[in-house]
Amino acid sequence: MPATSFKVTLQTENLQETRYFSANADKTILQSAELAQIYPLSSCRNGTCRTCISTLISGEISYNIDWPGLSAEEKLAGLMLPCCAHPLSDLVMRLGA
Ligand code: FES
Numbered sequence: 001m002p003a004t005s006f007k008v009t010l011q012t013e014n015l016q017e018t019r020y021f022s023a024n025a026d027k028t029i030l031q032s033a034e035l036a037q038i039y040p041l042s043s044c045r046n047g048t049c050r051t052c053i054s055t056l057i058s059g060e061i062s063y064n065i066d067w068p069g070l071s072a073e074e075k076l077a078g079l080m081l082p083c084c085a086h087p088l089s090d091l092v093m094r095l096g097a
Helices: 029-035 072-076
Strands: 005-011 018-024 054-058 061-063 085-087 091-095
Touching: 005 029, 018 029, 018 085, 029 085
Parallel strands: 005 091
Antiparallel strands: 005 018, 054 091, 061 085
């Protein structure tokens, strides 16, 4: 069965550019971006370093680890870590916090 695919709208941190790519539910958002030849900053790729921190403007995600390096308050404020987040719907997100 093919993986569910969603559309991601990605704004750069300075809002000068908007990119679009498809993200499969079975891949992290960072992996899907890289498959589309979009390379957000990243380092640990396991939710620890926060290098990839981004802002989720709309859409639903899930994490493949129990405690990504975000506080509950940061998650409520829309911050996300695309290196360990998977899409559950179409997403609009912005690089950076
Ligand atoms: S690359 Fe380290 S938290 Fe995402």
